[in-house]
Amino acid sequence: MTSGLWQLVLSGVWTTLQLLVFGALLATAVSFAVGMARTHRLWIVRFVAGVYTEVFRGTSTLIMIFWVFFVLPLAFGWQLVPMWAATLALGLTYGAYGAEIVRGALNSVDPAQREGGIALGFTPWQRMRKILLPQAVPEMIPSFSNLLVELLKGTALVSVMGMGDLAFSGNLVRLALQQSAEIYAYVLLIYFVIAFALTRLMRLLEHRLKVRAGKAPQARVFVPQPVGGGVS
Amino acid sequence: MTWDWNAVRDFMPHFWDGLLVTLQALALGSLISFALGLVWAVLMRTPTRWVRWPVGIVTEFVRDTPLLVQLFFLFYVLPEWGLTFSALTTGVVAIGLHYSTYTMQVYRAGIDAVPAGQWEAATALSLSPWRTWTAVILPQAIRRVVPALGNYVIAMLKDTPMLMAITVLDMLGEARLFSQQHFQFTEPLTVIGVAFVLIAYPASLLLRALERRLVR
Numbered sequence: 001m002t003s004g005l006w007q008l009v010l011s012g013v014w015t016t017l018q019l020l021v022f023g024a025l026l027a028t029a030v031s032f033a034v035g036m037a038r039t040h041r042l043w044i045v046r047f048v049a050g051v052y053t054e055v056f057r058g059t060s061t062l063i064m065i066f067w068v069f070f071v072l073p074l075a076f077g078w079q080l081v082p083m084w085a086a087t088l089a090l091g092l093t094y095g096a097y098g099a100e101i102v103r104g105a106l107n108s109v110d111p112a113q114r115e116g117g118i119a120l121g122f123t124p125w126q127r128m129r130k131i132l133l134p135q136a137v138p139e140m141i142p143s144f145s146n147l148l149v150e151l152l153k154g155t156a157l158v159s160v161m162g163m164g165d166l167a168f169s170g171n172l173v174r175l176a177l178q179q180s181a182e183i184y185a186y187v188l189l190i191y192f193v194i195a196f197a198l199t200r201l202m203r204l205l206e207h208r209l210k211v212r213a214g215k216a217p218q219a220r221v222f223v224p225q226p227v228g229g230g231v232s
Numbered sequence: 233m234t235w236d237w238n239a240v241r242d243f244m245p246h247f248w249d250g251l252l253v254t255l256q257a258l259a260l261g262s263l264i265s266f267a268l269g270l271v272w273a274v275l276m277r278t279p280t281r282w283v284r285w286p287v288g289i290v291t292e293f294v295r296d297t298p299l300l301v302q303l304f305f306l307f308y309v310l311p312e313w314g315l316t317f318s319a320l321t322t323g324v325v326a327i328g329l330h331y332s333t334y335t336m337q338v339y340r341a342g343i344d345a346v347p348a349g350q351w352e353a354a355t356a357l358s359l360s361p362w363r364t365w366t367a368v369i370l371p372q373a374i375r376r377v378v379p380a381l382g383n384y385v386i387a388m389l390k391d392t393p394m395l396m397a398i399t400v401l402d403m404l405g406e407a408r409l410f411s412q413q414h415f416q417f418t419e420p421l422t423v424i425g426v427a428f429v430l431i432a433y434p435a436s437l438l439l440r441a442l443e444r445r446l447v448r
Binding site: 054055057058059060061062063064066067070071074075149152153154155156157159160167170171174179180181184185187188191192195196 | 234293296297298299300301302304305308309312313389390391392393394396397404407408411417418421422424425428429432433436
């Protein structure tokens with residue numbers, strides 16, 4: 001492979017990373033908004049949020065991408081820049097998956113915590129912000145870590161729309177070289193390296209958040225404690 | 233916004249063709265992923281790390297890389313190596329392989345949930361490893377994981393539109409072809425989007441009911 005082709009691959013990596021970051025930001029916002037709405041006390045709010053998650057989880061990401069690229073401009077006259085159209089499609093779909101994670105984590109907080117908040121006269125929003133979320137968020141991180149890898153894999157779908165991400169640059173290089181084994185092996189390897197880095201970063205984040213929420217961080221090394229003595 | 237019912241009517245015959253291809257790919261892909269995932273899960277329990285490590289690394293690699301690129305890899309690279317399959321076969325193999333790395337984790341959870349006493353009893357009865365697996369461990373493990381496997385069938389359903397990228401005429405492929413021929417994008421794409429929700433949502437309800445039945 002020549003250096004010009006590597007340049008192409010690098011610009012593809014850059015587009016993929018941009019999509020990943022923007023998509024992850026939108027998906028996080030959506031998942032917290034919808035996930036918290038699913039625990040709201042008004043049934044209508046819960047219902048609307050539920051319909052949102054079922055629709056976006058029910059349909060395929062690729063079809064969402066097609067819909068945003070082709071139907072939105074025709075039907076509503078919103079012609080989006082490809083980057084934003086792709087971010088919108090990815091963020092809304094993966095946000096629906098994230099909403100389920102947020103809802104699950106919020107529901108798994110000990111009910112006594114919520115009752116304690118009520119007894120202390122906290123408003124619902126204060127309870128959410130000061131009591132429920134700080135305890136629920138560290139529990140969400142492993143699932144969000146998986147979802148982030150899924151999102152990374154999902155960004156490859158935009159190449160079908162002709163956006164120059166990593167998968168697309170792989171296709172261009174294949175056309176230029178007329179051989180596919182090498183370039184696709186590299187592309188897969190690059191995706192794997194990004195995914196690996198992401199999971200490590202998320203593990204670090206989980207550790208940090210658990211310490212901050214006052215929960216004991218999981219010990220890396222098992223240290224045998226003497227029985228019946230010592231501190232604690 | 234304009235909605236043309238005539239376009240919907242014209243699209244419907246193509247829709248049924250596409251649905252058939254999608255369901256075919258889904259059924260075959262599920263079978264491959266169930267079988268292969270079980271093989272990975274059992275290999276991950278072998279005593280020697282010379283088997284466990286390669287299997288672990290390969291499956292992790294397949295799981296963390298996009299299915300779309302794997303499809304391209306199989307579709308373009310296999311012919312270079314002298315193996316030519318139809319687009320649909322390639323797609324089915326790719327989906328099955330990709331999801332086998334997920335079902336493997338499901339099986340592993342099921343196998344881990346079999347009480348240690350069952351293993352010990354099998355040893356005490358001096359059953360061969362083959363008999364231990366087929367007669368004692370797997371029947372108990374698989375029963376527990378059926379609903380979880382079903383979730384992956386739904387996930388697979390939502391990934392079948394990717395086959396369009398390697399020229400398979402599944403639902404999305406048909407919709408795209410129709411849109412390009414008639415310059416009507418709204419109707420076919422919306423129809424298949426709704427169709428996916430209509431298939432996936434009842435399926436997930438069914439699974440929830442199945443879960444309540446089987447897992448207790």
